[in-house]
Structure formats: C-alpha cells, structure tokens
Amino acid sequence: MHTELGVVHTKIERPDPAAVAALSAFGSATVHEAMGRTGLTRPYLRPVYPSARLCGPAVTVLLQPGDNWMLHVAAEQVRPGDVVVAACTTESEDGFFGELLATSFRSRGCAGLVIDGGVRDVADLAAMDFPVFSRAVNARGTVKATLGSVNVPVVCANAPVRPGDVVLADADGVVVVPRERVAQVAEASARREENEAGKRERLRSGELGLDMYAMRGPLAELGLRYED
Ligand SMILES: O=C([O-])CC(=O)C(=O)O
Ligand SMILES: [Mg+2]
Numbered sequence: 001m002h003t004e005l006g007v008v009h010t011k012i013e014r015p016d017p018a019a020v021a022a023l024s025a026f027g028s029a030t031v032h033e034a035m036g037r038t039g040l041t042r043p044y045l046r047p048v049y050p051s052a053r054l055c056g057p058a059v060t061v062l063l064q065p066g067d068n069w070m071l072h073v074a075a076e077q078v079r080p081g082d083v084v085v086a087a088c089t090t091e092s093e094d095g096f097f098g099e100l101l102a103t104s105f106r107s108r109g110c111a112g113l114v115i116d117g118g119v120r121d122v123a124d125l126a127a128m129d130f131p132v133f134s135r136a137v138n139a140r141g142t143v144k145a146t147l148g149s150v151n152v153p154v155v156c157a158n159a160p161v162r163p164g165d166v167v168l169a170d171a172d173g174v175v176v177v178p179r180e181r182v183a184q185v186a187e188a189s190a191r192r193e194e195n196e197a198g199k200r201e202r203l204r205s206g207e208l209g210l211d212m213y214a215m216r217g218p219l220a221e222l223g224l225r226y227e228d
Contacts, residue, residue, distance in 0.1 A: 005062070005089075008073060009151035012163035014057040015182040017081065020166055022186035024055035026193065028173045034188035035181070041114075041157035041174040045133045048119060049126035052133065053170040054112030056083040057179065060156075060163050062148040063117065065092035070148035071101055077150055080109025083167045087116050087154035093136035095120035102130040114167055114174055116157045133169045 023031065032040050047053075059082045061074045074084055084105060086096070097113060098121035105113065112131035118138030119125070125132050135157065151163040159176045161167065166177040177185050202212055210216055 004149050004152045006147040007149045007152060008077065009163065010077060012057075012059070012077075012151050013179060014079070014082075014164045015166060015179045019183040019186055020056060020081070023166060023168060023177065023182055023189065026168070026186070026189040028168055028170050028175045030189045030192055030196075031168055031177065031185060032173070032175045034185050034192050035175070035177065039159065039175045039177060041116075041159040041176070043173055044135050045114060045116065045157050045169075045174050046135075047169070047171060048122040048132045048134060048137060050171055051129075052112070052131035054083050054114075054131040054133075055166065055168040056081045056111040057164050058083055058085040058161050058167050058176075059151060060084075060154045060161055061086040061150055062152055062154050063088045063092070063096060064146040064148050065090045066094045066142050067144065067146045067148070068096040068101070068142040069144040069146065070150055071097060072104075072144070074150045075101070075104050075108055075110075078105060078108040078110045081111050082109070083111050084113045085115075085154065085156050085161050085167055086113065087156040087161075089148070091116075093118040093138050094140045094142045095138045096142050097132065097134075099124035099128065099130075102128055102132070106130055112169070114156060114169060131169070133174050 095118045097119040114133045118136035119134045120139050153162045164179040
C-alpha cells in the first residue's frame with residue numbers, strides 16, 4: 001500500500017458530520033467491539049497526555065523517515081474537524097511534530113494527530129490540549145528533503161486508513177472506522193452501551209458475573225472444583 005509517493009489528493013470523501021458527531025460520544029473499546037472487534041491500530045500508539053481524545057475524518061499523510069515536509073503540505077488540506085493520520089514508509093521515531101505544527105494545524109480547525117512516528121514539545125501540546133497519539137516522544141529533529149504523499153491510503157500502526165475514514169482515539173487506543181460504516185457503527189455502539197448499562201446496574205447491586213453470564217454450568221462441565 002505504501003507505494004504512491006509525490007502526490008497530494010485535494011478532494012476526499014468525508015462521511016456525514018452528524019454521523020461523526022454521534023460516533024464521537026463513544027470510547028475506542030466500545031467502537032472496536034461494535035465493529036466486530038476490528039479497526040484497532042497496534043497498541044504502541046499512545047496519547048501524549050492522558051486526557052487526549054479525538055474523533056474525525058482522516059487526512060492521511062505518508063512520510064519518509066526523519067522528514068516532516070509532508071505534514072506542512074497536509075496542513076493546507078485540513079478542513080475543520082479533520083484528524084491528520086501519518087504513517088511512515090519505514091519505521092521512524094524522530095520528532096516529526098511539535099507545538100509549532102500543532103499551532104498551524106489548530107488554525108485550520110484540525111481535531112488532532114495520530115502518527116506512527118515520534119513527536120516533541122509534549123508539555124506544550126498538553127497545555128494547548130491538542131490531542132496527539134504517537135509511537136514515541138522524541139526531541140530529535142527532522143528535515144524537509146524528500147517527497148511523501150497526502151490523502152493516499154496508508155497503513156498506520158497496522159491499521160489500513162483511507163482518506164475520510166474516521167479515526168477515534170482515547171486513552172484505550174486508536175480505532176479506524178471505514179467512512180461508509182460510521183452511522184451504522186455509531187448505532188451499534190449505542191446498543192452496546194445500553195446493554196452495558198444494564199449489566200453495570202446488576203453488578204453494582206452485587207450480582208456476580210458467574211450468574212449474570214450463566215457461567216456456573218459450563219465451569220462445572222469443565223470440571224472446576226471448589227475445595228474448602
Ligand atoms: O518544527 C518541527 O520540525 C517540529 C516541531 O518541533 C514543531 O512543530 O514545533
Ligand atoms: Mg518545536
């Protein structure tokens with residue numbers, strides 16, 4: 001998938017903003033479960049401050065290792081509410097992004113960054129409350145010397161992402177929802193939360209998972225013994 005270099009696609013398909021807003025109410029674990037346990041990136045992508053969370057259509061970026069040129073190119077393609085999702089042609093943990101680029105992204109209405117690479121200035125990013133999910137925090141600087149691409153399909157930390165797919169990230173992880181499925185996944189997430197609310201009430205009142213999930217029979221069948 002990482003083949004198309006030197007191109008910027010300026011027209012991308014974004015999902016219905018109302019569906020994106022509906023999806024944004026849910027956590028990454030709920031959304032992942034509601035998608036049939038799919039869509040997650042590898043868990044090494046972590047928020048640079050604990051309360052960071054984001055949800056929005058992806059402007060995708062393919063970077064070359066140690067080169068952040070294409071992030072500046074991507075800034076121009078951002079529409080309000082978009083999330084920039086950056087992958088790299090080769091693993092690279094250099095500090096591609098910091099508070100200056102965050103200032104630029106924010107001025108375009110960017111909702112945050114997910115990057116399979118390093119970032120820096122994380123104290124400033126936290127103070128700005130600009131949500132960033134990265135594989136590393138690294139002061140090491142980058143250059144502007146080689147072409148990548150903007151708005152091409154990428155694979156970010158193992159997850160395929162097309163421009164306009166919705167990326168949702170919080171302290172539990174980063175999940176990618178195909179742009180055609182956003183409304184359906186939001187509905188499935190709501191149903192899942194209603195179901196969990198019922199279970200939470202029963203657990204709070206002291207009922208055991210053993211009974212709520214009818215586990216005693218299957219455990220006995222497998223030969224679980226209780227001994228004094
Ligand atoms: O300038 C850079 O290359 C990355 C950075 O630290 C910033 O955006 O503030
Ligand atoms: Mg900086």
